[in-house]
Amino acid sequence: MAVSSEQIKELRERTGAGMMDCKKALEETNADIEKAVTYLREKGLAKAAKRAGRDTGEGKIISYIHGTGKTGVILELNCETDFVANNSDFEALGKEIALQITAMNPLYVNEESIPKEEMENELSIQKALLEKEGKKAEQIEKILPGKMKKYYSEICLVHQASIRDNTKTIHELVQEAIAKFGENITIRRFARFQVGGQ
């Protein structure tokens, strides 16, 4: 079917993908923009996976102070080149992540950052709760990963649902940025201070 240049333009703006890729995506999805975005994201993610190993030595320190200054966040968002670090969309991604941390108070960047004892403690709590419910060992084995996933989605920044678009996790937002910029991007660390808080 015919694909209009407006559709291609819109898709390019939304995904940052190349013109021919956008044209093909629209053709393959019957010019359904949402489906084309998914089509490209899947392609983008495939590219992003390859990029994930690349060294991210550049980046930006981003801070956000909320309202009257009772809560504040600082984070390090890394990329591969200073060219991307100085892109305003890269900074916008950083600001969005800072807002997320302010609002949703994650404790760690990802599950790798959770201290081993804390992880084991949570595992044993979840196991004990399932045993109390009368679940058998093999059932517990099946249910446990889901319980831990929920736990990660609460305390790990990258597994939280975005406060702007709760159909995506922060990890997915970063993956989209990786596809868009063509560089590996990582959230290295953050600190969230609240007056009188932890």
Added chain:
Amino acid sequence: MAVSSEQIKELRERTGAGMMDCKKALEETNADIEKAVTYLREKGLAKAAKRAGRDTGEGKIISYIHGTGKTGVILELNCETDFVANNSDFEALGKEIALQITAMNPLYVNEESIPKEEMENELSIQKALLEKEGKKAEQIEKILPGKMKKYYSEICLVHQASIRDNTKTIHELVQEAIAKFGENITIRRFARFQVGGQ
């Protein structure tokens, strides 16, 4: 001797002390503004010492991003009331401390925040160096506190010389603020992020 109202006004602006205290300070110091400031600071410090135990549950989170965003700092500056927390001079103190942290890269707020192992390690290094110089045990006992003081002045924020006025430490700047605001003020914590750095 006669003290002019202009002198009292200037001293009040510089120290935040009361009118009668400023008048007395100028009379006692032969209207020498610098000496009067010292006189009041000594009085102020005496007051501050009494305030040091008071609870500082209010305050502000302050951040500073340097230049192109390669270095950033966030800190929590505490006081006793929201009234002081919202004073622009309180925020200015916070900004000054943020600049200090950016430039001088302290590792800890004060000596109490230094991990015990690190402190002991430094002590044993300094001891070994003095022994290597051929110093006797009793000499080492006398020299060691000075060596440790130098070490604190490098790695502890409050013991660093201010980058704005190197005749004062950050601790002294905070003490001045305590005298000025009439409230206990504490630097609770900070984080300093540098792209690719520690």
